[in-house]
Amino acid sequence: MKHVNVNVVCALCNSEVETVNYLLLECSFAKSCWGMVGTRNDNTTQVSFSDWALNDYNVWSSDERQMGVMLCWTIWKCRNDLMWNQKCMEVAEAVHSTRVALSQWKEAQDKFLDRSWELLNSDDGDELWTPPTENTTKINTDAAVxxxxxxxxxxxxxxxxxxxxxxxxxxxxxxxTTPERAEAMGIREALSWIKERQM
Structure with missing residues (x-):
């Protein structure tokens, strides 16, 4: 892994120290994005990001949950594009990107878009994560081309x-690259993480 000195101030607003909670919820850029998609984002300063996400997850509709997750992902990508590629995205552009990505994801989940859908079993595509044995860690990897x-x-x-x-x-x-090579890169990243923690 590369060791890079990174400014601790939020790259998107240059106002406060960047934390997960601040970047995804409190930063002026993030607040504008949340306001534009119309998904609730109240009382974020009182809780950690994980507490906020768990609390809102229980009251959000399915569509709001999907939009919330995709918006967090977009804000994170905007931050990285600005930091590493000096590419700045406007709020409206970020929200549009979020909606397009969410729409594409929904289409990818729709089994009926596959012309061979009649060959599918009712449980095809269903995945159930099972925990590892006690005092162990499970790492799942994935890739897309x-x-x-x-x-x-x-x-x-x-x-x-x-x-x-x-x-x-x-x-x-x-x-x-090939799907196999992309998968191998994900596995290599996981192995690097294991090595970093001397597991």
């Missing part, structure tokens, strides 16, 4: 035996 945009992504998520998220990482790269 986007030929149309000349990009690929890979990611991993590590959870303990209680199902608690320990860490998740993802990366989006320019260029073409």
């Amino acid at each position: 986007y030929d149309s945009s000349n990009q690929y992504t890979y990611a991993f998520a590590a959870r303990n035996y209680k199902g608690e998220l320990l860490e998740a990482r993802s990366s989006c790269k320019e260029g073409r």
